[in-house]
Amino acid sequence: MDELELLKKQWQEREQDLPKLSYQEIYSMLLKKSSSIVKWIFFISIAEIALWTILAFLVPESSKEINNGIGLKTTFLIVNIVNYAVFAVFIFLFYKNYRTIKVTDSIKGLMGNILRTRRTVKYFVIYNVGAAILLLIGVNLYYYTKKEKLYVLMQENFEGYAAIPPEKFTSVFFLSQVIGGVIMIGLLLIFYRLIYGILLRRLKRNYKELKKIEV
Amino acid sequence: MTKELEHSFVTQLEENQNIVHKICRLYTNDSDSHNDLFQEITIQLWRAFPKFRGDSKFSTWMYRVALNTAITLYRKSKRSIKTQDFEGVSFKITAETYDDTVEEQLKLMYNAVKNLNDIDKALVFLYLEDKNYKEISQTLGITEVNARVKMNRIKEKLRTILNP
Numbered sequence: 001m002d003e004l005e006l007l008k009k010q011w012q013e014r015e016q017d018l019p020k021l022s023y024q025e026i027y028s029m030l031l032k033k034s035s036s037i038v039k040w041i042f043f044i045s046i047a048e049i050a051l052w053t054i055l056a057f058l059v060p061e062s063s064k065e066i067n068n069g070i071g072l073k074t075t076f077l078i079v080n081i082v083n084y085a086v087f088a089v090f091i092f093l094f095y096k097n098y099r100t101i102k103v104t105d106s107i108k109g110l111m112g113n114i115l116r117t118r119r120t121v122k123y124f125v126i127y128n129v130g131a132a133i134l135l136l137i138g139v140n141l142y143y144y145t146k147k148e149k150l151y152v153l154m155q156e157n158f159e160g161y162a163a164i165p166p167e168k169f170t171s172v173f174f175l176s177q178v179i180g181g182v183i184m185i186g187l188l189l190i191f192y193r194l195i196y197g198i199l200l201r202r203l204k205r206n207y208k209e210l211k212k213i214e215v
Numbered sequence: 216m217t218k219e220l221e222h223s224f225v226t227q228l229e230e231n232q233n234i235v236h237k238i239c240r241l242y243t244n245d246s247d248s249h250n251d252l253f254q255e256i257t258i259q260l261w262r263a264f265p266k267f268r269g270d271s272k273f274s275t276w277m278y279r280v281a282l283n284t285a286i287t288l289y290r291k292s293k294r295s296i297k298t299q300d301f302e303g304v305s306f307k308i309t310a311e312t313y314d315d316t317v318e319e320q321l322k323l324m325y326n327a328v329k330n331l332n333d334i335d336k337a338l339v340f341l342y343l344e345d346k347n348y349k350e351i352s353q354t355l356g357i358t359e360v361n362a363r364v365k366m367n368r369i370k371e372k373l374r375t376i377l378n379p
Contacts, residue, residue: 003320003321003323003324003373003377004324004339004342004370004373006317006320006321006324007321007324007325007328007343008342008343008345010321011237011343011344012343012345015233018232018233018236018237018240019236019249020232021229021232021253022229023225023226023229026225026228026229026232026257027221027225029253029254029257029258030221030224030225030257030258030261
């Protein structure tokens with residue numbers, strides 16, 4: 001096998017032809033982990049929309065009856081459509097961030113992308129929490145203007161409410177709404193803090209490391 | 216802790232980067248794929264690095280992880296890599312040192328090696344790297360006897376390709 005021996009000789013002689021990467025170039029390759037974090041943000045946003053959709057099916061019939069009876073059916077439909085549209089936009093933005101971060105090869109470009117991704121996630125969380133708070137306040141204000149009708153509907157659908165005298169109903173109902181609302185928003189905040197918080201912290205760390213290389 | 220680990224890893228990889236480049240040359244056909252594979256191998260090495268305990272040499276460990284990565288990727292995208300374009304490979308042979316026939320022979324040989332399947336290619340690569348059969352078998356996780364038998368078969372295969 002003369003040719004193979006020849007190739008072997010040649011193989012070892014031509015080492016100097018090989019590309020030579022610097023310490024910095026290799027180091028910046030390690031930071032490509034950012035792209036997988038951004039990929040997770042994209043996947044989680046999709047999982048989240050699926051989660052909310054499933055949860056929507058779990059709302060008890062009696063709650064739906066009240067909202068339908070009091071005249072909120074169309075409003076909720078519109079709110080849902082708007083919400084899904086906004087979600088779709090965010091999912092698209094997350095996907096776009098993921099694509100760009102994947103093909104970026106300069107440190108400066110990567111830093112810009114990390115900042116942009118963090119910003120998108122921040123707006124996403126602000127939108128979700130903000131929309132939940134606004135919806136809660138709006139719906140309860142509406143309930144308040146129709147509290148007589150609400151009392152009748154509540155008595156029909158929830159047995160426990162029949163025991164409450166009409167003059168106490170308003171305070172009991174809205175107090176429980178406030179407590180329930182605060183707990184819900186709190187859980188939502190914890191949920192986002194846990195999921196996106198971890199990913200965002202990692203991105204931030206990568207960003208800091210990149211910054212160190214840059215200067 | 217992480218910083219020290221990173222520094223020690225990058226320094227060692229920088230020193231031994233030739234190994235990865237050679238694997239990339241053998242398993243890819245253009246500089247873009249070369250860079251992609253290099254990056255992929257770097258990431259895989261970095262992931263595996265915490266498990267590298269130093270009971271073997273860094274370079275030995277690197278051969279193993281890098282070849283595994285190349286072989287896995289090669290399997291995933293077999294079609295894209297199978298198209299051979301020898302001219303596109305910057306395998307330079309200086310004209311002054313070799314006459315045309317030698318150069319021609321080397322081209323053919325190199326082309327034949329590139330056309331081997333992923334595992335055989337890994338074996339030839341280690342052979343070209345002047346590794347003995349013991350090292351080859353350890354790197355690829357096969358027995359020494361198996362490595363010898365395989366290598367003989369590959370030589371046979373190459374001979375048929377070169378002299379049909």
